Amino acid sequence: MQEQPIINIKKLTKSFGKNNVLRGIDLTVNKGNNLVILGRSGSGKSVTIKCVVGLLKVDKGIIDVFGTDVTKLNYKELNKIRLRIGFLFQNGALYDSMSVRDNLAFTLKHHTKDLPKEEVEKQIIEALENVGLEEAIDKMPSQLSGGMIKRIGLARTLIIKPEIILYDEPTAGLDTITGKEISELILSVQEKYKTTSIVITHDIICAKMTANRIIIIKDGLIHVQGSFEELKNSSDEWVRSFFEYE
Amino acid sequence: MVAFIKEQFTQAGKFSFFIARFFRELVTPVFQFNEFVRQCYTIGYKSIPLVSITGFIMGLVLTIQSRPTMTKFGAESWLPSMVSLSLIREIAPVITALICAGKIASAIGAEIGSMKVTSQLDAMEVSAINPFKYLVVTRILATSLMVPLLVIIADLVGIYGGYIGYNVHSSISLMRYFSDVVEHLDFIDLLPATIKTFFFGFFIGVIGCYKGFNASGGTASVGQAANSAVVTASLSIFILDMLAVQITDLFF
Numbered sequence: 001m002q003e004q005p006i007i008n009i010k011k012l013t014k015s016f017g018k019n020n021v022l023r024g025i026d027l028t029v030n031k032g033n034n035l036v037i038l039g040r041s042g043s044g045k046s047v048t049i050k051c052v053v054g055l056l057k058v059d060k061g062i063i064d065v066f067g068t069d070v071t072k073l074n075y076k077e078l079n080k081i082r083l084r085i086g087f088l089f090q091n092g093a094l095y096d097s098m099s100v101r102d103n104l105a106f107t108l109k110h111h112t113k114d115l116p117k118e119e120v121e122k123q124i125i126e127a128l129e130n131v132g133l134e135e136a137i138d139k140m141p142s143q144l145s146g147g148m149i150k151r152i153g154l155a156r157t158l159i160i161k162p163e164i165i166l167y168d169e170p171t172a173g174l175d176t177i178t179g180k181e182i183s184e185l186i187l188s189v190q191e192k193y194k195t196t197s198i199v200i201t202h203d204i205i206c207a208k209m210t211a212n213r214i215i216i217i218k219d220g221l222i223h224v225q226g227s228f229e230e231l232k233n234s235s236d237e238w239v240r241s242f243f244e245y246e
Numbered sequence: 247m248v249a250f251i252k253e254q255f256t257q258a259g260k261f262s263f264f265i266a267r268f269f270r271e272l273v274t275p276v277f278q279f280n281e282f283v284r285q286c287y288t289i290g291y292k293s294i295p296l297v298s299i300t301g302f303i304m305g306l307v308l309t310i311q312s313r314p315t316m317t318k319f320g321a322e323s324w325l326p327s328m329v330s331l332s333l334i335r336e337i338a339p340v341i342t343a344l345i346c347a348g349k350i351a352s353a354i355g356a357e358i359g360s361m362k363v364t365s366q367l368d369a370m371e372v373s374a375i376n377p378f379k380y381l382v383v384t385r386i387l388a389t390s391l392m393v394p395l396l397v398i399i400a401d402l403v404g405i406y407g408g409y410i411g412y413n414v415h416s417s418i419s420l421m422r423y424f425s426d427v428v429e430h431l432d433f434i435d436l437l438p439a440t441i442k443t444f445f446f447g448f449f450i451g452v453i454g455c456y457k458g459f460n461a462s463g464g465t466a467s468v469g470q471a472a473n474s475a476v477v478t479a480s481l482s483i484f485i486l487d488m489l490a491v492q493i494t495d496l497f498f
Contacts, residue, residue: 053372054371055368055371055372075376079374080374082371082372082373082374083373083374085372087368087369087372089365089368089369090365091364091365093364093365093366093368093369094366094369095361095366095369096360096361096364096366097357106373106375107373107374107375110373110375111374160373
């Protein structure tokens with residue numbers, strides 16, 4: 001079966017002042033696949049996915065998502081695309097003045113004003129069940145652990161039923177066991193909702209568990225790409241160094 | 247020096263764009279009515295005790311402090327009207343606005359600033375929710391509406407404080423005191439004083455939101471945003487007051 005590209009990035013460049021972070025990235029993510037992006041800190045991994053969702057304005061290049069170049073869209077058009085994309089932030093980015101229930105209801109109510117209260121509650125429960133945290137529904141973000149925050153962040157992402165999910169370091173700051181649980185969650189979400197994902201990570205276990213394909217960014221360009229095993233056994237010593245502590 | 251001047255112009259430009267964006271977002275749908283009401287409750291209702299206590303003390307102290315001088319000139323009977331005019335025209339609007347700058351502008355600056363540095367604004371953005379419309383427009387409108395109402399409360403409570411202060415050394419009924427106050431009040435005393443409080447409220451909201459929205463560089467910037475919001479809002483209140491007095495003097 002021919003694979004259908006959902007995200008197609010061509011010659012993406014992005015600078016911050018004199019710092020050329022991305023210098024012509026080309027990448028494609030096919031429908032239903034998980035792409036993992038590795039690279040050293042500051043190599044532009046997070047910048048790439050922030051450009052995809054329009055949080056950062058690109059300098060040059062094309063970011064084709066669902067067949068539309070998002071760099072050319074106005075705010076309203078971009079928001080329509082954003083509703084089909086979920087973004088899990090590194091720190092969860094839960095609204096700390098709202099309970100877990102309100103965090104999840106916020107986006108849903110904002111975009112579906114006619115949705116009955118019972119339906120909103122049902123969808124909140126379903127999203128929390130997906131991440132195994134139904135009991136946290138009335139808690140405030142300050143009462144949650146790091147792992148729980150990531151899970152609730154994912155539940156908030158899932159509630160809008162995205163077709164693409166962008167994970168920005170989903171296991172950062174978590175212990176190995178919780179990190180593995182989050183990686184398993186990424187896989188179960190992909191299996192259940194047939195989502196397409198880009199996972200930014202430094203965690204090799206997460207990369208191994210979730211990746212269909214891995215790319216490594218170096219000096220603002222894609223240095224190498226392939227499967228986990230291919231890159232682990234690469235002839236390039238620098239590439240192999242990422243997999244040393246696996 | 248050149249860099250400093252350039253930076254000041256850049257900041258002034260950014261601030262002007264921020265205000266322009268507020269008006270643009272204000273007239274484009276959808277309006278976040280629920281959040282606006284919530285902000286009115288937080289900014290207005292929850293500030294009533296603080297503003298009332300301050301207003302009461304202002305009226306009381308002003309009466310007690312003015313009495314010896316007024317008595318010296320044989321004008322003790324003018325004390326109610328003098329105190330109420332001072333309160334309504336100048337003291338209550340400025341002091342209430344300064345209290346709001348300390349309480350509200352700092353709270354808005356810190357809240358939005360912490361949301362900015364913890365990516366909560368980005369989270370709204372990627373959920374296709376306009377954070378400017380949701381957070382900034384509602385807060386600026388709420389401060390613009392609530393500060394004038396708080397000033398009216400401070401006026402009334404301050405006049406009552408004046409009544410209590412007057413009765414420390416004399417005896418006058420509440421009815422007589424208030425009729426004395428009202429008798430010497432003109433519409434022209436109320437109108438400019440009320441109009442300027444809308445501007446006070448507007449700038450308290452704008453400055454709080456602007457400082458919070460432009461916080462960057464981690465949690466330290468949240469404190470800086472809150473602190474800077476209070477200082478800038480307080481200073482702007484004095485400048486606005488000076489302009490309002492000059493304009494009032496010119497036309498009335």
